[in-house]
Amino acid sequence: MTSTLSLQRLAWLARSFLLLILLSVGLLTALPNTALAAEASPPVDSAALAKAVVAMEQLDQMRTSLASMLEGRSEEPTIETMKEVCKPVGLRAIAIGKQNGWQVRQVASKYRNPDHAPAGPQETQVIDLLELHPEITGLWEPAGAGESAGVTYYRRINVEPSCLACHGTKASRPGFVAANYPNDRAFDFNVGDLRGLYAVFIPELQEALADSLAEVS
Ligand code: HEC
Numbered sequence: 001m002t003s004t005l006s007l008q009r010l011a012w013l014a015r016s017f018l019l020l021i022l023l024s025v026g027l028l029t030a031l032p033n034t035a036l037a038a039e040a041s042p043p044v045d046s047a048a049l050a051k052a053v054v055a056m057e058q059l060d061q062m063r064t065s066l067a068s069m070l071e072g073r074s075e076e077p078t079i080e081t082m083k084e085v086c087k088p089v090g091l092r093a094i095a096i097g098k099q100n101g102w103q104v105r106q107v108a109s110k111y112r113n114p115d116h117a118p119a120g121p122q123e124t125q126v127i128d129l130l131e132l133h134p135e136i137t138g139l140w141e142p143a144g145a146g147e148s149a150g151v152t153y154y155r156r157i158n159v160e161p162s163c164l165a166c167h168g169t170k171a172s173r174p175g176f177v178a179a180n181y182p183n184d185r186a187f188d189f190n191v192g193d194l195r196g197l198y199a200v201f202i203p204e205l206q207e208a209l210a211d212s213l214a215e216v217s
Pocket of ligand 1: 063064067070081083084085086087090106107108110111112113114116157158159160162163164165166167177186195196197
C-alpha cells in the first residue's frame with residue numbers, strides 16, 4: 001500500500017519536473033524573441049523625440065515674442081520691421097532641421113508662402129484633426145516627409161491677438177504682404193484659430209547614420 005503511494009507520488013513528481021523543464025525551455029526560447037521585438041519597435045531615439053518637442057516650443061515662442069514686440073511699438077512699422085516676424089521664424093525652422101538631421105517645415109492650408117502648402121495627405125489629415133480638436137497641442141505620426149522611414153512630430157500654431165496685424169482681414173494686411181504674396185490665403189483669421197502647424201520629420205537612426213556617412217565620403 002505504502003509503496004504504491006510513494007510510486008504514484010514519484011510519478012507525479014517526475015511529471016511536474018518534466019513540466020517545469022518544458023516551461024523553462026519554452027520561456028528561454030521565447031524571451032530573446034520578445035527582447036528583439038522590443039528593440040526593433042522604437043524607430044528613433046527617444047531623446048531626439050524630446051528634443052524636437054522642446055525645439056518647437058522655443059520656435060513658437062520666438063514668433064510670439066517677435067509679433068508682440070511689433071504690437072507694442074508706438075511708431076508706424078516700416079516694411080523692414082514688418083518683415084521681422086514670420087520670415088525669420090521660417091529660416092530658424094530650416095536651421096533647426098539642418099543642425100539635427102531633421103526636416104522642419106511650417107504647414108498651413110491657408111498659407112501665405114506657397115512653400116508652406118500641405119505636401120501630402122498626412123499633413124492635410126493632421127491639419128483637419130487639429131482644427132477639430134483644439135485641445136490637442138501636438139502628436140506623432142509614423143513616416144511623413146516623402147514617406148522615408150522615420151516619425152514626424154506635428155505641433156499646432158494658434159492665432160494670437162498680435163498676429164491679426166498681418167493675418168487679420170484681407171484689407172488690413174500690410175502693403176508688403178499684398179505686394180509680395182499675390183496668392184496669399186493667410187488672412188481672415190480670428191484669435192484662437194488654428195493658423196497651421198510645425199512638422200518635424202526625424203528619420204530612422206540607421207538612415208540618419210547612412211546619410212551622414214554619405215556626406216563624409
Ligand atoms: C508683420 C506681419 C506678420 C505678423 C505680425 C505675423 N505674421 Fe505670420 N506671416 C507673415 C508673412 C509675411 C508670412 C510669410 C513668410 C514667408 O515668406 O515665409 C507669414 C507666414 C506665417 C506662417 C507660415 C505659413 C504660411 O502661411 O506661409 C505661419 C504659421 C504664421 N505666419 C503664423 C503667424 C502667427 C501665429 C502670428 C502671431 C503670433 C503671425 N504669423 C504674425 C506676416 C506676419
